[in-house]
Amino acid sequence: MxxxxxxxxxxxxxxxxxxxxxxxxxxxxxxxxxxxxxxxxxxxxxxxxxxxxxxxxxxxxxxxxxxxxxxxxxxxxxxxxxxxxxxxxxxxxxxxxxxxxxxxxxxxxxxxxxxxxxxxxxxxxxxxxxxxxxxxxxxxxxxxxxxxxxxxxxxxxxxxxxxxxxxxxxxxxxxxxxxxxxxxxxxxxxxxxxxxxxxxxxxxxxxxxSIFSGQKLHDDEEIRRAQEYIESKISEKISIDEISSRLSIGRRNFDRRFIKATGNSPLEYAQRVKVEAAKKAFENSRKTIHEVMYEVGYSDLKAFREVFRKITGMSPLAYRSRYNKEIDVPRK
CATH class of the missing domain: 3.40.50.880 (Class I glutamine amidotransferase (GATase) domain)
Structure with missing residues (x-):
């Protein structure tokens, strides 16, 4: 046996x-x-x-x-x-x-x-x-x-x-x-x-x-500043080249250090920050998919859906339907 x-x-x-x-x-x-x-x-x-x-x-x-x-x-x-x-x-x-x-x-x-x-x-x-x-x-x-x-x-x-x-x-x-x-x-x-x-x-x-809170248990102060900058620009389209330039770090070295510190590339980190903000909006408001999309810095619905699904495993509509029951309640 x-x-x-x-x-x-x-x-x-x-x-x-x-x-x-x-x-x-x-x-x-x-x-x-x-x-x-x-x-x-x-x-x-x-x-x-x-x-x-x-x-x-x-x-x-x-x-x-x-x-x-x-x-x-x-x-x-x-x-x-x-x-x-x-x-x-x-x-x-x-x-x-x-x-x-x-x-x-x-x-x-x-x-x-x-x-x-x-x-x-x-x-x-x-x-x-x-x-x-x-x-x-x-x-x-x-x-x-x-x-x-x-x-x-x-x-x-x-x-x-x-x-x-x-x-x-x-x-x-x-x-x-x-x-x-x-x-x-x-x-x-x-x-x-x-x-x-x-x-x-x-x-x-x-x-x-999951609830994304950002990986900050590291000792790279410049990368932490980059994280804080990304998190402060949720509604904007972020340029990774611009961030690395602001910190006077070459792009390749910046990417390497960012991945080492956080486990994500700068682009992946920015996407996770934006998707986390979108998730909270879907959970706590009656905003439409388009309204939330614009709030987190996306203008292309297809791109937003693809990133959202990649990170959550669900479409924006499916996520909102699962976690926000108020959307089924008629407005008074």
Missing amino acids: KHIAIVAPCGQSNMSSVACIVGAFEILSDANLFWKKKGGRDSYKIEIVGISDRTEFSNGLVTIKPHADINTLQKTNLVVIPSLIRDYEQALEGNKLIVDWITRQYKQGAEIASMCTGAFMLAAAGLLNGKNCSTHWSAENTFRTLFPGVHLKTHSTITYEAGIYTNGGAYSFLNLLIYLIEKYYDRQTAIYCSKLFQIEIDRQYQSGF
């Missing part, structure tokens, strides 16, 4: 971690049961694993009793890592034994799946160097600062590369579970679990949920 190990972190977690652990165990167990009923072979033994016989969460509000100790579990096929607490360095320090065990399992051929900020554990182990990775959009700045060698893709709900799965923030771990079920069982089992637990299948992007 094959094996799936769901990690219970050693105290460095929160209630979101509990949701990931319990949700993974329940949904994978039901997938296993469905698979067996329809005659599937090679089912999985699914266990919660840790380094103690009891793991407490939220000051003892919830206690989980792992099925197995990692010190006695020599081999597994898949390791599932839940989200971690917001104090990532503390979380990593408190889970060194688990990180070492995960690394050994990966070297022995196991696949690894991290949920939300669980990606910090993988990155700390060096397993994500040079690879694509997703995590919660709110952790983007911190992650880029701590792990510059990882290719962060926060627009993606799920990434997969070299036997490592990562996923976006919060409860999008449910989408990762459906994805894993299709990989480890089959499409029919994934559809069944999707319907049973009412989880959207084949969701690819978390961009529509």
Whole structure:
């Protein structure tokens, strides 16, 4: 029988971690049961694993009793890592034994799946160097600062590369579970679990949920000034050449430094700033697509739609319909 190990972190977690652990165990167990009923072979033994016989969460509000100790579990096929607490360095320090065990399992051929900020554990182990990775959009700045060698893709709900799965923030771990079920069982089992637990299948992007606040956790003061200038000119068409000239930095060097500091090119950063302003306008006003487009410095509707969709994964109209219910209420 094959094996799936769901990690219970050693105290460095929160209630979101509990949701990931319990949700993974329940949904994978039901997938296993469905698979067996329809005659599937090679089912999985699914266990919660840790380094103690009891793991407490939220000051003892919830206690989980792992099925197995990692010190006695020599081999597994898949390791599932839940989200971690917001104090990532503390979380990593408190889970060194688990990180070492995960690394050994990966070297022995196991696949690894991290949920939300669980990606910090993988990155700390060096397993994500040079690879694509997703995590919660709110952790983007911190992650880029701590792990510059990882290719962060926060627009993606799920990434997969070299036997490592990562996923976006919060409860999008449910989408990762459906994805894993299709990989480890089959499409029919994934559809069944999707319907049973009412989880959207084949969701690819978390961009529509993100809130862009600008990546300023760096030490390049001139690039920070460029960011502030871009953010002050939302309603204007911005010339990147003009900005680099204002700072007396050659364009190629300016682009290189900007990408190193923020993870985005200057053009991408300007687009994200403008789209974030447009999103807020769609959420909080009755303005038309054209009105918002002009407010954020675009005059070409096709170009605006393309940039908006690239960043959010949705059209401007679809975004406004989803997040602003007042537009359906008749004016008095």
